[in-house]
Amino acid sequence: MQNHAATSTSPTVAPVRRTLTLRALISRAAVSVQFSPSLYVTVYAIVWTLTSATLDPTVPFDAVEALNWARNAEWGTPKNPWLVGFSMWPALGLGLNGEALAFYWYASHFAVVAVGMLGVWHLAKRLSGDRRLAWLGMLSLHLTGAINIDILPYNDNYLLVMLWPWMLWLFVRAMFDSPRFWLAFGVVAGLAAMTKYSTFALLGAMFVMTLWTSDTRRHYRHPAFLLGLLIFFALIAPNILWLMQHDFAAFRWVDDQIRQRLNSRGLRGALTAFYPVATLAFVMHLAGLRFRRPAASVWVVAVTVLAPLLPILVYFTLHEGGRISEWLQPFAVPLPALLVACVVPITAKRAPRISRWLPVVGLTVWMGYATVLSLNLRNAGEKFAGIKAASIALEQRWQTRYHTPLAYVGNDHLATWLTFYAPGQPRLITRWSEKKRPNIYTKDIDEVEVRARGAILLGHPGRSCRQASFAHTLALWPSLTIDARETLPFSYHGGNKPGSVMPLCVAYIAPQP
Template sequence: MSARFRPIPGPVPTGGPAPEALPRAQWQQLLAFALLYVLVWSVLPPRLLSSLPFDVVESISWGREWQWGYYKHPPLAPWVLHLFYRAFGNVGPFLLSQLCIAATLGFVWLTGRRLLGPQRALLGTALTMGVAFYTRPALEFNHNVAQMPLWAGIGWAMLVALQEGRPRHWLLLGLLGGLGMLTKYSIGILLLCLGLYLLLGPQRARLRGAGPWLALAVLLAVLAPHLKWLWQSGWLPLTYMGERSATPGSSARLAALGFLATQLLNHLPMLLVLLGAALGARRSLPAAGAALTGGPRGYALHTTWPGYLWCLALGPGLLLTLLGLALGLRIRDMWGMPMWAFSGLLVAAWLPGRWVAPLRTPVLRGTAAWLVLATALSLGYLAFGAQLRHKPARTDWPQAALAAQAAATWDALSHCPLDVVAGNYWLAGLVAVPLAQRPSVLVTGDARFSPWVTPQRLLHGGALWLREDDEAPAPPAPLGDPTVLAALQEHRGQWQLPWPHDAQAPALTLHWRAYVPARCSRAAPAPSNF
């Protein structure tokens, strides 16, 4: 093998076996805390909320259709979420979020061991949980949360491929990259950063070998069915993404700087944990002069792959900010959720060598304290947020009562199962998701948004159309097609339901129209109130 293509090793030991990050007993305690944390964040939120979060409702209604794409996003996250909801009910979405976080931390740990050794890897992984994105925002499983483990997995797989150089590692990198693009297109920012690292960094000779091109081929093969769907759909998600990122006026570039400021703010708990740990362990920390191991300037990045760690930890966030500044794109703050998986490792890499062992226990304790505080605050807000805000959030809607009312109304009019619920993607999905019949959602707007609802399907099974006002336009296409309407019996009414967290507040009033095929029609009138 040519020396140019010889696998490059990870960190070189300084003598003797590598020190363990934690004794077995402490590993067991850490694992017990992690399992308890996952259990609390998976089981308690659905018991405190009266409806599933917005993105969860929307994704479940997509995932049950098993399409190769949806008008906003690629398909992988809705598919997986639908399976978890079928398996675990309302606990499923919250459990899936925590499993995504756990997998992310696992990849961070594996990456850290290769770059920094076990002790710094443990510190960096613990500090990652100090990024606020990993706590309250992760309650709502969406495409940003789904990206997290794939983002971290791609970073790890690329490192392994560069260090080991075996075809199977490049195959794995391509597979993870393809799955990442099937989750959300913004993972392309990470792939672009890694591509630039290969092109401009010390590993550019790798491009002369087969590995990177093998990874690219696998990525494209995994993505091929979705690319075909994109072409057939008229590039719907890209149109949506362009509209969402467009900002009128001159504030777009300032918004990009605001994005960067928000990302820094989300790192504040991490910095406070590290500061508290340093203050708590200050008596056991060596003097600065004795601790420095990085040459005459003292502090140095403790890794044999400094450029790669910089690229992973900061490259995507900075690149996205630059794109926003240069192109005037409106960057959403939550797009940064998966981008900071490796920022904790970057902090750990800069710690003086003799500080690592003394900081280990204080950092772990500080991270645990932060997570306990974040858990208490988040669960308290879920339980009492409606009263504090004096208005309901999406998760305060009476989802179970709405679903029961929809089923009762439809059963009074039709002896056929409810097959389609039409309306805006929040209201229709909120009603459709928990129903045992698993009806499809027909989204108001462009008929291409719901290709699974055809005129033939409506003629066969009918639909229930819901809205919050009674002055809505014609029913959404294809339900509004005159031929379809002429063949269905129309019934109208309204529901009034109390809010779960404030029975004294004005009732939630919804208007409905039921379109029933003649073969399914019942003679009994429909109930108008629940």
């Protein structure tokens, strides 16, 4: 009887053990994510990378810019310093093209954003001294699009999202903990400055803070500070020389975008960039968290971040043009760390009341993003898909005609997309000109080589070969002659919707070895 009981009960025990084991694994994974900010941001980056790379039809034009700047390998670009282009070097080294290159664009963006989110966590932890508040500061970034949707179109801001929080963290550590952090600060500050010139607004405020008292001025005598300063200037010096050789093209590009006119875009941009921080403060108050006068370290960082905003907002209120939201976006990223650092310690225990719901906000944003793309709402799932298809088809037609790789393209703006999506990644037949300051050009391009390898010239979409003209481009390259022309159907967004298909004139310049 005992043996019968043993055999009858044993089958029912095993499934329970398996259920408990699975439940334990899930629970352990949840606990690991909850207590490891590094694991949390890693999962975040993987999910958003796979979603964007799978559903987003084409990369933004900033990716085309960054790729061409990387191929030029210069210490500057017509719009930014050198790090934006250098960030695409790994893709060039791996020989990526087409979809693999697009995947690199998304993966690099969200990997860098994840590092920036971790920087916000460490900044909040150093300023507040409380892990619960550090989690609240980092998770509150789910309230803003600066870590996902809004960051994808830019080839520079995503790097600032990574570098600025760590730069501020190192600044605090160097000022209040140990001067040895100046060495790492010089590296990060130099890289941030070579991402976007707006970094100098923060660096200027930091310089003022180091002059504020005799206690802060003592850092000037420390070897680590001097070495960090040397590293910083070593990183920015090549760009200064490049600017001098190219008539300060990046600064002139900004001037070309802006004209003097009173407007409200500065105010609207500020509301768009900083409403998540205001929302967080309101929710924190409702949850019972109370605020206090900021400590010295918090005050220093607050002045560093907020002081430059006033002249920037005043300037963009008096001048119209440019993308004010793009300028303000990086400033908003470290602000949650400052806000949570002002919480009265005794009320910090209420922070998890908010933190546990913020990932739900992030999940909602992700689901909305995926839904819009997968359902092709407002053509989001097919935007510029026709450009990608045309790039591949044009190279195929070239190789069928001449049996050689496509090396050069040009004439219309549309041709720049072929440098990214055409499998052979042709170069643009555009020289640098201080007068025109082209955004994308090919360094040291040689007319003899262009004639030897041939090129495709694209007319403006919507014009057949009877209407298209290539006279302007041919005037710049006198030895080039058109071998053949053909009018092809083209659609920016793909598909055969009524009115979406238009003629595109393609001119072939035959290789002449």
